[in-house]
Amino acid sequence: xxxxxxxxxxxxxxxxxxxxxxxxxxxxxxxxxxxxxxxxxxxxxxxxxxxxxxxxxxxxxxxxxxxxxxxxxxxxxxxxxxxxxxxxxxxxxxxxxxxxxxxxxxxxxxxxxxxxxxxxxxxxxxxxxxxxxxxxxxxxxxxxxxxxxxxxxxxxxxxxxxxxxxxxxxxxxxxxxxxxxxxxxxxxxxxxxxxxxxxxxxxxxxxxxxxxxxxxxxxxxxxxxxxxxxxxxxxxxxxxxxxxxxxxxxxxxxxxxxxxxxxxxxxxxxxxxxxxxxxxxxxxxxxxxxxxxxxxxxxxxxxxxxxxxxxxxxxxxxxxxxxxxxxxxxxxxxxxxxxxxxxxxxxxxxxxxxxxxxxxxxxxxxxxxxxxxxxxxxxxxxxxxxxxxxxxxxxxxxxxxxxxxxxxxxxxxxxxxxxxxxxxxxxxxxxxxxxxxxxxxxxxxxxxxxxxxxxxxxxxxxxxxxxxxxxxxxxxxxxxxxxxxxxxxxxxxxxxxxxxxxxxxxxxxxx
Numbered sequence: 001x002x003x004x005x006x007x008x009x010x011x012x013x014x015x016x017x018x019x020x021x022x023x024x025x026x027x028x029x030x031x032x033x034x035x036x037x038x039x040x041x042x043x044x045x046x047x048x049x050x051x052x053x054x055x056x057x058x059x060x061x062x063x064x065x066x067x068x069x070x071x072x073x074x075x076x077x078x079x080x081x082x083x084x085x086x087x088x089x090x091x092x093x094x095x096x097x098x099x100x101x102x103x104x105x106x107x108x109x110x111x112x113x114x115x116x117x118x119x120x121x122x123x124x125x126x127x128x129x130x131x132x133x134x135x136x137x138x139x140x141x142x143x144x145x146x147x148x149x150x151x152x153x154x155x156x157x158x159x160x161x162x163x164x165x166x167x168x169x170x171x172x173x174x175x176x177x178x179x180x181x182x183x184x185x186x187x188x189x190x191x192x193x194x195x196x197x198x199x200x201x202x203x204x205x206x207x208x209x210x211x212x213x214x215x216x217x218x219x220x221x222x223x224x225x226x227x228x229x230x231x232x233x234x235x236x237x238x239x240x241x242x243x244x245x246x247x248x249x250x251x252x253x254x255x256x257x258x259x260x261x262x263x264x265x266x267x268x269x270x271x272x273x274x275x276x277x278x279x280x281x282x283x284x285x286x287x288x289x290x291x292x293x294x295x296x297x298x299x300x301x302x303x304x305x306x307x308x309x310x311x312x313x314x315x316x317x318x319x320x321x322x323x324x325x326x327x328x329x330x331x332x333x334x335x336x337x338x339x340x341x342x343x344x345x346x347x348x349x350x351x352x353x354x355x356x357x358x359x360x361x362x363x364x365x366x367x368x369x370x371x372x373x374x375x376x377x378x379x380x381x382x383x384x385x386x387x388x389x390x391x392x393x394x395x396x397x398x399x400x401x402x403x404x405x406x407x408x409x410x411x412x413x414x415x416x417x418x419x420x421x422x423x424x425x426x427x428x429x430x431x432x433x434x435x436x437x438x439x440x441x442x443x444x445x446x447x448x449x450x451x452x453x454x455x456x457x458x459x460x461x462x463x464x465x466x467x468x469x470x471x472x473x474x475x476x477x478x479x480x481x482x483x484x485x486x487x488x489x490x491x492x493x494x495x496x497x498x499x500x501x502x503x504x505x506x507x508x509x510x511x
Contacts, residue, residue: 021076028100031064034061034063037060038060053131054111061107064138068101075093096146103138103274105368107141109372111134113263113376117379125171130167141160141274143156149211150203150211154199157240164267168181169181169182179255179259180257188242191242191249192239195236202229205228229291233294234298236288242276244276244337245276246305246338250306254313256330257326270367273367277360281344281360284347289353292347296348302338303442305338308335312452325392326378329375340364343359345437346433346434346439350436355433363426366425371410373409373485373489380477394469395464395467399468400477409492410489415454425499430446
């Protein structure tokens with residue numbers, strides 16, 4: 001799809017062309033096929049050979065990500081209406097490829113973390129079910145950015161979400177894990193129900209579910225139907241706002257991250273957010289551009305509230321005895337979600353919505369790399385300290401200098417300080433999007449929150465280099481965990497050396 005908004009007018013009664021572009025749908029399809037293979041293989045593989053399922057899953061995710069490379073040549077689409085090739089249910093454009101790269105890459109890194117966690121918890125976690133659920137969720141997450149009708153969008157959202165509920169509560173007999181899964185499930189289902197109600201209102205006023213047709217028809221709705229359409233727009237956004245952990249839908253995040261296995265917390269912090277933000281971008285910029293006066297101010301307010309609530313929540317963690325590193329990262333992810341919302345809100349006020357959206361995607365790529373890296377080091381520390389408190393990181397440099405240096409680098413990236421140039425670059429890009437859109441007040445709120453976040457990021461960084469309590473004990477780092485830390489560190493360092501690559505990859509011309 002070469003342009004952001006098309007103008008097709010086609011009856012839904014006409015059949016869809018069912019010729020399938022298998023190469024276009026190959027990445028999510030392969031992930032789903034490998035998930036089924038793992039589930040069936042689990043029935044026949046003995047306990048001693050269960051680790052093979054993890055290797056197969058890691059290989060499947062790597063192959064799915066590799067299948068994105070042949071699609072870089074140009075836009076493709078499939079499942080299109082007869083006589084209207086621009087109205088399709090599945091479209092592969094720059095936006096789709098960037099988000100799919102983020103999703104599958106994030107799932108691959110989460111899988112590398114999971115290999116070590118499952119090995120350490122041998123017999124306590126069902127390996128076959130774990131890998132099936134992770135691959136299934138990744139397949140749904142990869143499908144979502146390519147969806148160009150509201151029905152496929154919701155189906156992809158639920159395929160990504162339902163396995164995630166089970167993954168959060170997969171530790172049988174663990175009360176904290178069960179509570180986290182239940183809270184995650186109930187709040188997500190409620191948000192999805194509200195979103196489905198909104199989609200029904202949109203369909204009632206436009207007679208279509210295709211995003212480009214919705215964009216064309218909804219701007220001509222008037223009278224009482226106009227109120228119904230406005231209500232539909234607002235309700236539709238609620239489900240995606242929940243996935244992004246925007247206020248007031250953020251309350252599930254801290255308990256869910258702490259209760260879930262650590263690789264799943266890392267997965268939700270990156271892939272879960274990518275799902276929410278890509279869906280939010282599609283329904284606002286592609287489907288509802290004529291209602292920018294409705295969703296623009298709402299998202300700007302949500303951005304300000306979300307970044308403030310996240311950073312204040314992170315500061316409050318220091319007043320508790322069990323100062324949990326994972327809980328701090330959870331609140332940090334809420335604050336980062338606020339920054340990610342800023343360019344989407346700015347798209348409502350900008351003449352170049354694609355450029356504004358590109359700022360969100362660029363920030364998401366930076367955030368994915370460094371946040372997964374921080375979780376990887378947290379997984380390393382968690383192998384020797386089940387509580388994974390911030391106090392356990394004291395003197396990490398004496399025990400593992402490379403791990404301490406990489407975590408310090410990741411935290412400085414999240415804070416937006418050198419040598420984490422990519423973090424600074426991403427924040428400046430988001431800040432610039434707000435200023436160019438005339439949202440000066442939002443830029444000021446963001447600047448204040450960046451300063452607030454510096455306190456807890458720098459405090460954690462300083463703790464890494466303090467004198468350890470007692471004699472430091474060094475432990476061997478498993479190869480999958482080493483690979484995850486090395487990959488994220490290499491990516492962060494490379495992008496800090498050439499930050500313009502991110503904006504080129506995720507910049508203008510997304511749709």
